[in-house]
Each structure stands twice: as structure tokens, then as C-alpha cells.
Amino acid sequence: MRVVLVTYGSRGDVEPMAGLAVRLRALGAEVRVCAPPDFAELLDGVGVPLTPLGWPIRALATGAIPDKAKAGLAGIAAELTAMAYEAVTGAAGDRAAVVATGSFPAVAGARAAAEKLGVPYVFTSLSPSYLPSSHHAPRPWPGQVIPEGVTGNRELWALDAEHKDALFGETINRHRVSVGLPPVDGIRDHVFTGRPFLATDPVLGPWQETPELDVTQTGAWIRPDERPLPADLEAFLAAGEKPVYVGFGSMPMRGASAQEISRAVIEAVRARGRRVLLGSGWADLTAIDDRDDCFVVGEVNQQALFGRVAAVVHHGGAGTTATAARAGAPQVIVPQVADQPYWAGRVTELGIGTGHDGPTPTAESLSAALKIALAPQTGARAAVVAGTVRTDGADRAAKLLLGLTGSAG
Template structure:
């Protein structure tokens, strides 16, 4: 039995799939993952076969794909839908299921491939706020204008669906027609389906049941990471009190360059009397002087690292939020895009940290946020919530998926 997993996006869109894949393999399934070519090394280390999809995601995000520097959304979406379709269609024939997440055009292409091949399809979301519900409003879409009279959540979700149809409907339906599939009216609901998986922790990102969707909340899909921390990082950690970690993953910070952000975050942490551990990431955080209270790391085992820091300052990706919460590390979230404001709100509501006011950290604003995160009561609350974070989400999802496959067969 073969299961095809599909995602197109940054590390936060790929990492959970490397948590699900080994669980499926342990239950006897063969797994192939369609993902951006950037992640070949990650998937190789996880023992998961890769089928590359589309352009390297970092090159696309930074405008470095030749010929795509000035491409519009519809052009990118059309190509990405087709590329995802071709990749999935090439490996999914005869498979037991296709599970897809990430960029909407890519997921639409994956859904079309599953449909064309007659293969069961599951959409997965890593955050509750992406899924339509009367209990919360939708995330704003780029270019969407909300009429002044529309305030209720149901009305906002209706507008969200209309906007997605206007923005991407023609593109996706043109592709569907080209491969012999009929066009669909509501592309969002067609791609999401009425029975999606929600790979988010029930305490950190709870789902309130609705009559519209039958959501299967499994818990976050966590890949166990047993890598040791680098020797030089271990030496830095051992040389003094717990540092504050600052890293923004696959995000570039809006409104400032790398040097400005580096100076702001280092000064903010120093103001709190703490040492600084910078995660360089796509924001290119770097040292601003030669003082020995600051250290820079690249990609490391955050599961191990976050248990040894005083607080974590980050962008608010679902995976980083969950990793920090599981480690019991107080958080400051500096949200940039997508679901990141949602996670900032949840961290604040739970009392395990706070959201930063705005996407661009300044020394004074971040220092104020850090005072909240470093307060003893925040640390105690973070430690308590850490005990509730589920670690079996990927296992639950794998079992649920295989049960669904068995029933459909």
C-alpha cells in the first residue's frame, strides 16, 4: 500500500509531513512525498522518498527564480497548479490515498490528480484558523476588501469563498478542463473538502465543532529529532545563564533590513539582562559586535534547544509555536503573515507568552514583550501547558488515514 503526501511551502509546511511519513511507514505503508526540491536533504535524513514539485521555495519567495521576478499571482498559481498535478499524477496511480497541504494552487493540483486517478484524497491544515467556522473569522486574503456592513463570521467566510473564486477560480478551472475534469463552483470548499484533518494540538489550537465541517483533529504532526546540538553551541549554553533564543525561520522581517533587525533584537534581549542566541534563518540575523554574550546558529534541533533557553522569540509558525510550547519555553511571537497572528493570540490567551505589537521588532517594543515572557508567572504557566501538549498526533493521523483507506476499499 502506497500513500502520497503533498506539500508546497517553506519548512513549516514540510516538517509535519516528515512526522507523519515514518508513522505511516511503521504501519506498513510505502510513502512518497511531493515537496519543493529545497528539502531533499531533510527528507533523505527522514528516510522519505522525494518527488520534487515546482521551483525551490526560497528562490520563489525571494524573487530569485529566473523569469518569475515580475510574474503575477495568477501566472504563478497556474504554473504551480499544473506542476503539482504532474508530480502527483506521476506517482499516485494505484496508490491508497493522497494527503495534501501547503500552497492552495498546489493543493488544488494535487486534488485534481487524485480525482483523475480515482484515489481517495485528504486535505490537512496545520491551523484551525484556515478552516471555515462560525466561531472565528477567516484570515484576510491579499487584495480582499471587506464591505463595512459585513461583520459576522459566516458572512466573512462567504466573502472569503467569493474572493478565492474571483482570484483563483478561473485559473484552477482552466487547468481542470485541460485534463478532462469538470470545473467546480466553490474552489475553496472543493479543495478543503468537508472532512479535513487538523494537525494542531487541541490545547494550543482547539477546534470548535460546527455543522459545516467534520474535522478530524489529530494533534500536531511532530517528527522526533534526536540530533545532538553542535559542540560550539553546547559550549555557549554551558558558559552562562539560559539565553533568549531569537529566530524567524523562513521569514524575512517586514519594514527593516537584516542589520536593523539584528541590532534591535540583540539590544532588546540585553536590556533584559540576558544572553542572546540568534537563529540566522531567512531573516539573516547576525552578530553586531564581538561581545561574548551573543551566539549565532543555523538549522539545529529545536526540540532539544528550546528546553535550554529562557524564552523563544519567533515568527509564530505553527511548528515553532508547538515546539516551544512542548519545551515549556515562554514565547514572544512577532507575526508576519498567514496564521502567525492567530498563534500570537493563542500564546497570549494561554498565558505562555505574548504577541509583539506589529511585524517589525524595535529594541523598546521587543524589550517590553520580553518582560512579559520572562516573568516568573509566565514561565510557570508555560511549564504547566507543556505537560498537556500531545506528542502522538502523527501516530493518530496515520491510524485514522489507514482506517479510512480500509473503509473506502
């Protein structure tokens, strides 16, 4: 059996697919991943072929592709839908299953490809907050206006569906007709289907049953990482007390320059009497002086690292949140976009850290948040929650997917 895994997004969207791919291969499936070309090395590292999908995601996210910035949302969505369709039809066969997450237009293209090929399709959400439910409200899209007096969750989700129709419906239906498929009404529900997977841990990101959807919560899809930490990082860790890790992953920070953010986070950690370990990432964090209490790393094995730090300050991606929680590391989440405010809220509710107020930290605001994260009771609570986080989500999802065709070979 062949399984085609599709995503267009940052590393946080690709890592879960890599985790699922590893388990599918272990169970005898043939796997292809359609993802941004940025992640060829990551997927090569787990022995999974990459079918490049779309433009390099970092270049697109940072505005380094000028003609795409000029194209606007509609133009990018139209191209991305078509590119995802072509990638999936090229990677799949007549005996395959398609699993998709990430950017909505890309997922719509994957859905159309599966429909055209007549193969099973599974939409997967990496956060409960994306899925329609009477138990929570959607996050408004940029530019979306909520009419005064509309406060009920079902009403808000109905508006969310209307907004997605307005943003993407015409574009996606035009593509569907161009490949010989009929147009559809209610594009969001068509793409999500009535039976999506939810790849989150039941403790960190629980799902409450709702009449709107029949959701299968598998647990988070984790890629085991056995890489050793670099020798110079090991030396820094051994040279003193546990540092505070600060890194914002595949997320350019808003509201300040890289130098300003770097100064703010370093001064905040120092104000708490701690050493600081910076993950440079897309925020381009860097040292502000030559003091030996600060060390800068690039991409690193966070599974090996987070159990050895005093706290983790990050952007609130689902994967980073889960990795820190598994390690028992208290967290400060500085949410920027998408589901990141949801994870900041969950960390706060669970008592394993706190959310920062706003996307742009200052030395004073981050120091105040770190006071909460570094409190003994937060560390004790984080250690308790760490023991409850499941690690078998990818295995469960892989077995369910192989069952779609009744074969694991």
C-alpha cells in the first residue's frame, strides 16, 4: 500500500508527517511526502522521498518572493491548490491513501486529487482549535469582521464557513472544474470532511465530542530524534546551572527587529539570574555581547535538549509545545499567529507555564512571564504532566490508515 502525506507549511506542519511516515514504513507501507522543498534534508534523514510542493516556505513567509507578495491571497491560493493537486496525482497511485494538513488551499488540492483518483482521503488537524465545535469559538481570520451581537459558538463557526467560502470557494471550485470535478458548496466542510483525524495529545489538546464532527483523536505524531547534541552545546550545558531556552522556530517575530528581540529576551533571562540558550531560527536571534552566559544554536534535537533546560520560551507551535511538555520543561509561549494562542492558553490552564501577553516581548514583560514559569510549583506541575503525555499517536494513526484498504503490505 502507498500512503501520500501532504502538507504545505512550516517545520511544525512537516515534523508530524515525518513521524507518521516513519511508523507507516515500519508497518510495511510505501510512503511519499508532498511538502515544501525546504524540508528535503529532514525527510531524507528518515528515508522518505519528498515530492516538492510549492515555493520554499521560508522565502514565501518572509516576503522573499516579490511576485508572490504582489499576487495576493487569491493568486497564491489558486497556484497552491493546483500545485498540490499535481504533486499528489504524481505521487499517488490507484491503491493509495492521501493524508493532508497545513495550508487550506493545498489541502483542498490534495482532496481534489484523492477524489479524482478514487482513493481514500483523510484531513488531519494539528490543533483542536481549527475544528468546528459547539464547545469553542473559531479564531477570526485576518480581515474577517464579526457582526455585533454574534457570540454563540455555532453562529461563529457558521460565519467561519462563510468566510472561507468567500476567500477560497471560487478559486478552489474553478480548479475542480478544470480537472473534471464538480464544484462543491461549503468548501470548508468539504475539505475537512465529517471524519477528520486530530493529531494532538488528549491531555495537552483535548477534544470534546460534538455533533458537528466525528473526530478521531490519535495523539500527537512524534518523529523520534536520536541525534546527539553538538559537543559545544554539551559543554555549555555542563558549564553551569540549567539555562533558559528561547527560540521561535519557523516564525519571524513581529513588532521589532531581530536585534531588539534578541536584546529583550537575553536581558529578561539574565534578570532572572539564569543563563540563556538561544535558538536562532527564523527570528534570527543572536548574542548581544560576548558574555559566556549566552550560547546560540541552530536547528537542534529538542527532544534531547528540553529535559536539560530550566524553561522553554517559544512561539507556541503544536510540536514545540508537546516536546517541551514531554520533557517536563516549564513553558512561556509568545504566540504570533494561527493556533499559537490556543496552545498558550492550554499551557496556562494546565499550570505548566504561561502565555505572554502579545506577540512582541520586552525585557520587562518576558521577565514577568519567566517568574511564573520558573516558580517551583510550575516545575513540579510540568513534571507531573510530562508523565501523562502519550507517545504512540503516530503508531495509532498509521494502523488506522492501513486499515482503510484492509492491507498493511
